[in-house]
Amino acid sequence: MESAKPSKVEKLSKIPYRDLHQATDGFSETNLIGSGSFGSVYRGRFEQGGGEHTIAVKVLDLLKNGASKSFLAECKVLRNIRHRNLVPILTCCSSCDFGGNDFKALVYEFMENGDLDMWLHAHSSSTRTIVLSVLQRLNIAIDVASALHYLHDDCEPRVVHCDLKPSNILLDKDLTAHVGDFGISRLYSHTIGDPIGEQTSTIGLKGSIGYIPPEYGIGANASTFGDVYSFGILLLEMFTAKRPTDDLFNGECNSLCEYVEMALLEEVIEIVDPLLSACLESSHGISPDVELENHGNLVEIEESKVHNFFLSIFKIGLTCASISPMDRMHMNEVSRELQKIKKAFFA
Template identity: 50%
Template sequence: MSSLSYLTNCSFLQILSVAKNRLTGALPRSITNLSTNLEGLYLSENQITGSIPTGIGNLFNLIYSGMPSNLMTGMIPEGIGMLSKLQVLDLSVNKFSKEFPSFIGNNTQLFVLSLAENNLEGSIPSTLENCQRLSQLYLGFNNLVGCIPKQIFSITALHVLNLEANSLVGSLPMEVGNLNGLGILSVSNNKLSGEIPKSLDNCLGLENLFLNGNFFQGTFPRLSSLKGMLQMDISRNNFSGRIPEYIETLPYLQYLNLSYNDFEGQVPQEGIFKNASAISVIGNRKLCGGSPALLLPTCPSQDSKKQRRRFSTGRMIALIIGSVLCLILLLSIVFYCVRKSKKHPHPHPVTDPLEEQLLKISYGDLCKATDGFSSANLIGVGSYGSVYKGSLDLIGKTIYKGFLDRIGNIVAVKVLNLQRGGASKSFIAECKALRNVRHRNLLKIHTICSSIDSKGDDFKALVLDYMANGNLEQWLHPGSGEQHQSKNLSLIQRLNIAVDVAFALNYLHNSCEKPIVHCDLKPSNILLNDDMNAHVGDFGLARFLSEGISSCSQNHTSSRSIKGTIGYVAPEYGMGGEVSTFGDIYSYGILLLEIFTGKKPTDEIFNGSLSLHQFAKLALPERAMEIVDQSLLLVEFEGLNESQTHTNARGRLEMCLVSIINVGVACSRISIKDRMEIGDAMVEMQGIRDLYLGVGRNN
């Protein structure tokens, strides 16, 4: 860490990030003499020891400070309380000790505060109420004692409140009902007691509630207003009475743990209670009924005679229906056999309509077309295979003449690596997804090859449209050996790509017989043709929804089989949420932000509590131009004189970019019910493009 001393002469330094390295030693005192222009300091995931220098307050322009996952010790210095512009402070997963720093209340601009997984002691100071902009507060896994101060619940901006795994006592204050926007509340594994306040029902945005491992008691209150609840864990408490029936009406609930309480009576059977794998009721000895998979005793009947009569009647009806069905089945078999005997003894085989449309192509032909799958023709490598450029002219067969007239002689050949687990499943998924879809912004499949290669091994390949301009990843983040440069993408080109992708998603979600969820939307899966028109490809992880509804609760497909790509995968998938079109919308939002900021969601500056979504959201609206890809601005202002650059052109350009980033942020919100619908996003992006083109005509 001593090498940071060499940066003290960098008087214009604004961001310093050495995250995710193997840096050791203590922070040098000279770090307090870094540029006063410093806004971001990222030191996470190293092996830094020692304490934070007391002079840290000298960096008075600091906005983001992240030092999580290190070995730092000692007290948190009072100098941090002097950083009046600080918005994000993440010191989690260290070994800081002593009293909780009450001076944190001086950081009134704080948006994210994470001191989790340290050795902090004492009580939570009431001075935190001064931080009225605080949205995320993480204090879990410390040694905090005392009651939860009521003043915290005056911070109406709170979205995440995590106090788990401390030694907090007392009750959950009724003032919790002030937090209408609270999305996550975790006070699990403390020593809290008393009844749950009914005012919790006022937290209309609550999605995740964790009260487990405390001494709460009494009947659990009716929280029927919390329609967006996703996860609820109230296990290992002393709750009694019947299980509230309103829980079975919560449409999005995916996980429910009621175990080790004193609930009694019949377990409900609707809503989440239909899915025994999503709930737990063990340790409640007075419960009965419910799903048979719960293995609970049958609830005692009030009138056993009526019950037996109903059973006998039901058995008789079932017997009659079964007999009728068997008779119908027998007659159907006889009728089928008679008809078959009258037909020609060698009927023609039935052919799949898709197979009739597709030209048959062999492994040998594809081998010739790609020059033996040579590395010179390799144009991409994905999770489950490699893509080669192929020329059908090289095959030299007249059978392909009509095929060539229709698609041209150059194609892309995607060869599956069948040694990779899941490759065959990916091949089938891609065939199913693309066989019946037709849209100008979707990569078209022309034919398939399922054969044996020259070594006698299974061989599967897809023959697709060849995209001369590669994929969007190569344009946004070119490698050292690539010719494309991100500065060549103008605003209108980026807008066209964004609109094309929105059109494709809207078609998949709203115009197919069964909605299709792509599940892996990212720049490398956006292909660009000669005219820079975007085509969404790689449907190896695609899923069909069981019904024509985009709500998560309507789809039976589990996300446990979804892998996707880190940074683009919707957060609900990581919590076991079901696949839905909202997952694609989240990925689209992240893609939008990446296209116009030039930053990947996995960039090293995004660690701890700061994400690409949060980075963009914090910049709106005043600082939007600061986060936009600077190469884009160079292209737009090239050729304009200085007066034009600083007047109308810049003002209108800024208006467009702010609108674009707003759409990206709206699509990539954590809560699925807060995300913009893809149809609305498509209309918004079209409008922004029209506005930009209108600016071009007026000038």
């Protein structure tokens, strides 16, 4: 297991609403850094120990059905878990705002490099100009696999995340990945295998479109194998830069998995993220149109090994995203195989 990182949740008391209001300039639009199913996330700054600290404040929209349950589920999960690849929670707030309305928020360490989704895809009219290298993507995949291995095998009760996707993977200043957003997670006992505290989970289909395993669609309970499926889709997305909901999959090709499977029979490099392959094909490793993030500090993959590297990665992704849960790998196997790939190609 990866070395645990002590949580600060026990060192900080619950923070009052007025302090969060002040830290975020009244939850101003300029401090809004993201939004999700149950609320919005703001950047905040507060003084502690003689210094100023940047935090991320997730404010629950309590008018949305399931938001309160999401808050309780996340608190319950984050109270007991410790791992370097999970988003560290600092404290929470369950109070009233200045108008006397119920207010609930979670306070996390701020992640300087945002979420993985913004690194993989262009947003609005912008284009991607800074590209994660092959090794950086592999390291992020290893980080996420390590976090899931911990949640599935080293927690009691075990945790099923239920909503693994790029926007729920946050990157710190060193581009180390941290899995976050446990709002619809499930807790399961290792001994009896049954859900614990089902009342803390949200109702309905468990996950996000494109990442939900097929068995959930026919009523199967959330399971660690469901997380493995989501990880498989995530891994394919990381190296193709294609979302599982891409319009490309409305035609002859029905899914991201089918898209990758077809390429394995032909030319694997053709489906690799175009900006990444442009970097690999450049004689200096860098395309004149894009900047490879921190490329000077990393050893890039040798040209002769490119095909086999992507073949290895895509095979793991496809196995994890198998239709049958029983055909999928366990996350401890995934972690082991990804580490082998790193050792083989980046020795």
